Amino acid sequence: MTRARKTTRRPDRIAIHRARVNIDLGLPPAYLNIMAIREIITVPDPRLKEESRPVEGGVTDEIRALMDDMLETMYAAPGIGLAAIQVGVPLRVIVMDLSGEDEDPQPRYFVNPEILETVEDTAPYEEGCLSVPDIFDEVERPVRCKIRYLDYDGQQIEEWAEGLYAVCIQHEMDHLSGTLFIDYLSRLKRQRAVDKVRKAQRQKSRSQAA
Numbered sequence: 001m002t003r004a005r006k007t008t009r010r011p012d013r014i015a016i017h018r019a020r021v022n023i024d025l026g027l028p029p030a031y032l033n034i035m036a037i038r039e040i041i042t043v044p045d046p047r048l049k050e051e052s053r054p055v056e057g058g059v060t061d062e063i064r065a066l067m068d069d070m071l072e073t074m075y076a077a078p079g080i081g082l083a084a085i086q087v088g089v090p091l092r093v094i095v096m097d098l099s100g101e102d103e104d105p106q107p108r109y110f111v112n113p114e115i116l117e118t119v120e121d122t123a124p125y126e127e128g129c130l131s132v133p134d135i136f137d138e139v140e141r142p143v144r145c146k147i148r149y150l151d152y153d154g155q156q157i158e159e160w161a162e163g164l165y166a167v168c169i170q171h172e173m174d175h176l177s178g179t180l181f182i183d184y185l186s187r188l189k190r191q192r193a194v195d196k197v198r199k200a201q202r203q204k205s206r207s208q209a210a
């Protein structure tokens, strides 16, 4: 997911994140540049319609490496949430960071997340998506939801999400079942959004080829 009003992430955010991971691994930063920015797929890529499958066997180093890459990809975009399918991996994995511009990074990791409960109250929020770049529109969702997931260390967490956290986790969970935020819009608006993205992508690849 992206913030409605385009903000520019401080470029040192990736550096801070890298330094932290290096510290966590107990290795000197100079030896490590293990994370990689992956390509984010965009509409109308059919993979975005796929149902993602659960991670089996818990949160392994392989899954953590995927989440590190996803987070770096998300920071670089920049975005505030990213599901694994958006980098072409059909697994139930999400990363997120809702911290403000002037705050330290607060990465969140979700493996096999589930929504256990939602409240009846709903509110509109202007959403954007890294797989539907530069399109923003209002989506109405429950204002609070109870979620369960495994974190970076494989610990099971159960908690209530509200505010932007609730919006973002529901947006990202939708990706796991092949639903995009534009699927909530009218057919006309949705088609316009896909056409616009497709055209922008064509122009981008043409200018890269030139």
Ligand SMILES: [Zn+2]
Residues within 6 Å of the ligand: 001, 128, 129, 130, 131, 171, 172, 175
């Ligand atoms: Zn999205």
